[in-house]
Amino acid sequence: MNKINYQKELDKTLEQLTAEGRKPSLLLHACCAPCSSYVIEYLSAYFEITLYFYNPNIAPREEYEKREEELRRLCREMEEKGMLSSPVRLLSGAYEPERFIGLARGREALPEGGERCFACYALRLGETARAAKEGGFDYMTTTLSISPYKNAEKLNELGRELERQTGIPYLYSDFKKRNGYHRSIALSEEFQLYRQDYCGCIYSRAEREQRKG
Numbered sequence: 001m002n003k004i005n006y007q008k009e010l011d012k013t014l015e016q017l018t019a020e021g022r023k024p025s026l027l028l029h030a031c032c033a034p035c036s037s038y039v040i041e042y043l044s045a046y047f048e049i050t051l052y053f054y055n056p057n058i059a060p061r062e063e064y065e066k067r068e069e070e071l072r073r074l075c076r077e078m079e080e081k082g083m084l085s086s087p088v089r090l091l092s093g094a095y096e097p098e099r100f101i102g103l104a105r106g107r108e109a110l111p112e113g114g115e116r117c118f119a120c121y122a123l124r125l126g127e128t129a130r131a132a133k134e135g136g137f138d139y140m141t142t143t144l145s146i147s148p149y150k151n152a153e154k155l156n157e158l159g160r161e162l163e164r165q166t167g168i169p170y171l172y173s174d175f176k177k178r179n180g181y182h183r184s185i186a187l188s189e190e191f192q193l194y195r196q197d198y199c200g201c202i203y204s205r206a207e208r209e210q211r212k213g
Contacts, residue, residue: 006145006156009172014046023086024138026171027052029128030090033070034195035143037187038180041078045085047139051075054093054127056100057120058200064095070194077191093131099123100201112204113149120201121150122158129162141171146180149199 017024026047030036040049053071058064075088103123107116125142132140141159145152152174159170175181188195198204 003153004156004172006152006172006174007177010174013171017046023048025050025136026139026141027091027128027132027135027137029054029124029140029142029144030071031055031124031142031144031200032067032196033074033191033193034184034188035146036071037074037078037191037193038184039143039146039175040075040088041083041183041187042175042180044088048086049088050135050137051088051090052093052128052131053090054124054131055200056094056096056098056123059097059202061095061097063196063200066194067200068092074191074193091131091135093127104201104203108203112199112207113151116203117199118151118154121155125155125158125162129166129168132168133166137168139169139171141173143175145173146175146184148176148181152176 024047026043026049028039028043028049028051030051030053036051040051043049051071053068055064055067058067072090075090078084079087100120100123103119104116107119110116121144128140128142140162142155144150145155156170156172159172163170187193198208
């Protein structure tokens with residue numbers, strides 16, 4: 001079975017929206033400012049974007065708050081520089097680390113990128129879908145696929161199921177394509193964004209420390 005090219009799926013949607021001359025609302029789950037930078041630059045021409053910062057995997061609270069504030073700063077400074085076709089607002093979700101710890105139970109020793117991460121994707125996307133339905137958004141998606149360490153196929157599979165459950169279209173995407181990841185690095189440098197070398201959870205941090213020796 002051939003893999004789906006999710007960048008091409010995104011292209012089709014954007015072409016259709018352009019032809020229709022409409023700019024729908026998008027609830028965009030955001031994991032951090034560096035990963036969001038390219039995505040909002042790219043999509044602000046096509047959508048009225050609301051970023052949804054819901055990441056109960058991030059610990060400790062100080063790390064969570066620092067990433068949230070950097071995201072807020074990025075939106076403000078990109079708008080001030082005229083880099084966004086329309087303003088991007090930020091919606092903050094609840095900080096619920098106990099939900100992540102609960103789903104990670106029994107999966108603590110699994111390597112990064114496996115079933116623990118997939119359960120984390122499902123938690124964050126599920127909450128995004130709930131918020132999108134509650135807020136009456138036209139589309140939903142996540143910035144997570146921009147990372148070369150995140151499984152875009154799994155993210156889009158989860159999105160497809162949530163679309164079926166909620167009736168809200170999931171914006172299929174693989175934002176690392178077309179140099180998206182490299183552009184996010186350039187934007188991170190331009191805005192001097194706080195950037196960590198682990199996803200945010202205590203398990204990925206421990207794995208990082210182990211690699212460093």
